[in-house]
Amino acid sequence: MAKKEPEVPHPYVGMWMTEDSYIRHQLLPNNRYIEARGNKEVAYQGRYRISGDYIEYWDDTGFTADGTFINGVLYHAGMILYRQ
Template sequence: MTADSANAPDIDVVGMWVTADGHIRQELRADSRYDEARGRRASAYTGRYSVTGSHIDYVDDTGFTATGDVRNGVLYHEHLVLYRERPGS
């Protein structure tokens, strides 16, 4: 996390984020929970997340941790690149 993201207002990340091929779908819910599907495997990963500026910290229900950053409307989550899915897409 950069100093700039720590001082910036928290961005709104709530919604569905998907990889370009649609294989990975990550729902970031308003209750600070996430649910990630991979291919046909629904709820492959679930847990909670917190947002500081444009930085996201994830804690999986198993205790695994990960991070992400939103830059120019794109979510860079570890090795993944996800795009916000618009309603009706």
Template sequence: MWVTEDGDIRRELRADGRYDEARGNRPSAYTGRYTVTGNRLQYVDDSGFIATGEVRDGVLHHEHLALHRREERRQS
């Protein structure tokens, strides 16, 4: 899980190559698939929109966003 400093945007990068992005109170605001090449990510939204991101110094940069990694705690 990658989140903005204020926690408003939360992007889950799943092991199956899919992503799910929540924004504020909107769960699954954006969904699609992603690929990783080195430190670069390419996103293809389910609507067809394409975007890129890059991990630098442990921070995922995407457009004007800086997302920080946060481990998700799963309840059993």
């Protein structure tokens, strides 16, 4: 039986935040995310899907959003988030 190769996380997995660090998106390798806002460590959470440079979010309350990665920057719902 062949050994299964370990899965490599998507290159966009990780922490993204606004310049002032107020909004923070943690994109987890299991296609879940946690959004922190200010002192609230879990303001929103849910699942996400990345297709190329496009990301779609579905939070656990049913809200949906999307964004685009351009030159290493995430543009999402009027916000600009940078990789940390």
